[in-house]
Amino acid sequence: MTIYLYAIATLLLLSILAGLIRVLRGPRPAERMMAAQLFGTAAVAILLILSRIMDSPALLDVAVVFALLAAVTLVAFVVLASRKVS
Amino acid sequence: MPDLITFISAALIAAGAVFFIAGTVGLLRFPDTYCRLHALTKADGLGLALIALGIALTASSFGEVFRIALIWFFVAVASATGGHLIATHARRVDRAEGKEGS
Amino acid sequence: MRKTAEQTAEQTPGHDAPRPVRATQMVLRDTPLPPGARWRRFAVKLVALALIWGVLTEFRLDALYFGVPAILLGAALVFVMPVAPGWRISPAGAVNFALWFAVQSVRGAVDVAQRAFSPAMPLRPGFRSYAPDLPGGAPRVMFLNTITLLPGTLSAEVAGDEVIVHMLDTRADLEADLGALEARIAALFGLNVKSRGST
Structure with missing residues (x-):
């Protein structure tokens, strides 16, 4: 099970990296915001899996903080970028 | 019985990973910002929900299950709201550049 | 048709034309409340936050050093934030x-x-x-x-x-x-x- 979970976590990490390609190719700020959102969601998923692999519930607390921060980050990102437009 | 739960948990986590990959594929392949947002919010959202469910099945205490549910809830609300904000921003940029998106 | 409606909303914020409305304004109308309403909401938030904190920390007493100020501050936000219309869930x-x-x-x-x-x-x-x-x-x-x-x-x-x-x-x-x-x-x-x- 542990090796299996490691494989899944690696897969998720690779999907974040592939998302980075979108950031590099998509020149608009909206694509960068999407990458931030992808990072947030995937990072939380990876933390959930790591908490099971390492059997450490403390990582769940890290995931809670991540989930909250990802939301705030995204809102700040959009608000700041919108100021430049209008 | 524990074996069965482990198996279901593993299957849910694998299904979650498939949706994450679908989200990334959509992000890379879809033609415009708005279509990519669909992929990101829906596929990744379900991916996380399935992984959270898989992890929660093997949790050792109620506190852990509650925390996992809370995490899922935060991310789900944040991702729907974030998708809306990004789309609104993209439309504003479209208008500023003189393109009408519809 | 929608296009024109949207453009008037964007460009001519006159008296008769629809004014540009942001999502926050549309959803957070500051409705007048009966005097006790804010305190009642404060109490509801207090109980809800305390419960969440309790479950998150597995009801450890030493966690209350951070918990009590955090819960009070969080619940006190009802006095600062605009008040959305009340709602209940069936x-x-x-x-x-x-x-x-x-x-x-x-x-x-x-x-x-x-x-x-x-x-x-x-x-x-x-x-x-x-x-x-x-x-x-x-x-x-x-x-x-x-x-x-x-x-x-x-x-x-x-x-x-x-x-x-x-x-x-x-x-x-x-x-x-x-x-x-x-x-x-x-x-x-x-x-x-x-x-x-x-x-």
Whole structure:
């Protein structure tokens, strides 16, 4: 099970990296915001899996903080970028 | 019985990973910002929900299950709201550049 | 037609023309409250936050050093923030909504995954507008957020009293889908909103 979970976590990490390609190719700020959102969601998923692999519930607390921060980050990102437009 | 739960948990986590990959594929392949947002919010959202469910099945205490549910809830609300904000921003940029998106 | 409406909303904020409305303004109308209302909300928030804190820390007493100030500050936010109209949730509606929502979000994700993996990538994207009948506040926020998780729709912008929805396939029946969603949300909040068909 542990090796299996490691494989899944690696897969998720690779999907974040592939998302980075979108950031590099998509020149608009909206694509960068999407990458931030992808990072947030995937990072939380990876933390959930790591908490099971390492059997450490403390990582769940890290995931809670991540989930909250990802939301705030995204809102700040959009608000700041919108100021430049209008 | 524990074996069965482990198996279901593993299957849910694998299904979650498939949706994450679908989200990334959509992000890379879809033609415009708005279509990519669909992929990101829906596929990744379900991916996380399935992984959270898989992890929660093997949790050792109620506190852990509650925390996992809370995490899922935060991310789900944040991702729907974030998708809306990004789309609104993209439309504003479209208008500023003189393109009408519809 | 929607285009013109949107442009007037954007460019001529006169007296008669619809003023540009931001999502926050549309959903957070500062309604006058009876005097005790804020204190009652404060109490409700206090209890809810204390419970969440308790479960998160597994009711450890030493965690209260941080917990008590955090809970008080969090609940005190009701005195600073604009007050949204009150709402209540119907238990039966909530159960129905949760089940329906689970099915719909799976359908939405499967749909978008199929499109992403399909070599032909069947997309016919475009924007449509929809004017919801739901009242402002929590029901509308719920509506906007749920649109994004339904198959093929994404709430892209709020323009006046209309929602601009982005669709992966504009041939789908948006009115029917969102009308059904509105009815579900009305049931969730125990509201009596006229459905699309009856107006």
